[in-house]
Amino acid sequence: MELSRARALIPLLSSTGCSVDLTLVGQGLISGVLFGGVYSLMAVGLTLIFGVMRVVNFAHGDMMVWGMYLAYLLATHAGVDPYAGFALCAAALFVLGLLIQRGLVDRIVDAPHEMQILLMLGVALVLENVALMVFGPEPTRVTSSLATATLWLGPVFVDVNRLVAFAVAVALTLALSTFLFRTELGRTIRAAADNTYGALVIGTDVRRVYAVAFGIGAACVGAAGALVSSILPFQPPTGLSLSVTSFNVVIIGGMGSLAGAFVGGLLVSVAESLGAVFLKPSLKELFSFTLLIVILLFRPAGLFGKRAS
C-alpha cells in the first residue's frame, strides 16, 4: 500500500530515540482537532464571563466537573445518554451560574482582582469538595452507546463519540456567537463587555446582563462536561486541571475574544495530542504550555487579543 510505504520511509524525530510514523501523527491531529471543540467551548464560556465582568472564573473547571457528574447521574439513574443529556446539564449549570453570580460574584464585581480571585477560588473549593462528599474520590466515566463506535478513514480511525462531541461543541459555540451578534440581548451583552460604564449610563440593567453572561458561561462548561464525560475519566479534583486548560486556551486566544477562544481551543488540543504522539501521553501538556509561552513572548495579548490601551 502506498501509504504504508510512506510510513516506513519517513520516521520522524528519530533523534529522540523514538520513530513516529505519519499515521500516528494523522491520528493525533484528528483526535486533537476533535477534542479541541470541547476545549473551545470551555474557553468560550470563560472568556465570555471575563469579557463581560472582568472576573476570572477560577471555578470554571469545577463547574465542568459538575456537568460531568450530572451527565453521570442522568446516565445511571435515568438512562439518558450524555450526548442527549448535555442540554439538561447546560440548563442546570446555567441556573447554578446565575445563582453564584447573583449570590456571590455580584458583590465583588467592582472589587480589586485579588478579592475576586479569593472568592472564585473559594467557590472552586466548595464545588470540588461537595462533589467529593457526594460522589467520592474514585475516577468515574459515563458509558455511552457511542463510546465504542469508530469510523475508519483510510488508515486512521475516528472515535464516534469524539466526533459527536466536536460537532455539538462547535454547534453550541456557533449558536452562542449567533446569539451575541444577532439578538438584542446579545448586543447589550457585547455593549456591557465593551464599556460597562457606558452601558450603565444609557440605562442598561447591568446586573441582569452579568447574571445572564455568567449563566451562559457556566452553561457552556456544563455542556462541555457532559460531552467529554464518556471520553475522559473524571473525579472531583479534575476540575483544577480543566480550569488551567481553560485559562491556557483563553490566554492563547486573547482574553475576552470569542474567536480567540475557539481557535485557541483547537490549537491547544492539537498541541497536546501531538505531544502525546511525539513524547508520551503524560507529557502532553509540555506542548500546550510551550505554546502558551511562545504566544506570550510574541503576542502578549494573545492571538486575537487587543493590546491593553
Added chain:
Amino acid sequence: MSTLLRLDGLDAGYGDLTAVSGVSLEVRQGEAVALIGSNGAGKTTTLRAITGLLPCRGGRVEFAGARIDGLGSAQIVARGIAHVPEGRQLFPTLTVRDNLELGSRGGDRRRRDETLESVFTLFPRLRERQRQLAGTLSGGEQQMCAIGRGLMARPRLLLLDEPSLGLAPVAVKLIFETLRRVNDAGTTLLLVEQNVPRALQLSHRGYVLENGRIALAGTRADLLANPHVKQAYLGL
C-alpha cells in the same frame, strides 16, 4: 413654564470626599440651562447624582414632579432623562448604528427606526458612518454619536457633560448649533461646560458651581454681566 427637574440640597461624593453639598437648582420644561464651573467644582458629580450613577447622600432630586433620588440609573433613564457623559463612553467595538440603537428604550422597533432617522437628519455624518466601529470615529464624530445615543431614548431632559471637551473649534461650533436645534425642538437641556462663552450662548439661564456649592445663579444676561463671571470664566 413648569419645573421639570429640581435639586434640593443635594449632597454627593466619593468615599470620604464630599464633592457637592447643598446644591439646589431647577430646570424648567423647554429650557437650556448651563452648569458652569472650573475643574473639580462638582459639575460631573451633580449630573451623575441626578442619573443615579452615584448615590445621593442627602437632599432630594425631583423629576416631572416625582422624587427620583434612590432609583437606579435604568429606572431614571426610563423616566425620560438621558445622560451624555464626560468622555462620551461609547461602545468602541460596536458599530455607530449599534451604539445609537442601544440608546433606544423599549422594544418598539418602528419607533426606534423613526428616532434613528431623526438622529441621522440631525447628524448626517452619523448616517455616513453608521457601519463603522465607533472607536474609529474622530473626536467630534464620537461626540455626535454620544449625543445621538442620548437622543435615541427620546428623553424629556438631556444632560450633557462637557460636550466640547477636546474637540476642534469647528466641531464645537457644529455640536452647539445642533444642540440649539435639539432644544428648539422641545428637548430640555442641562449642560455642564468649561467652555463658558459657548455654554452661555446656548443657555437661557445658568448656575455657577464653585467648590461643590452653587455660587451664583441667573439668566444668561445676568451672568454675562456679572463681574465675577467675567473675570473668572470669560477672561475679560
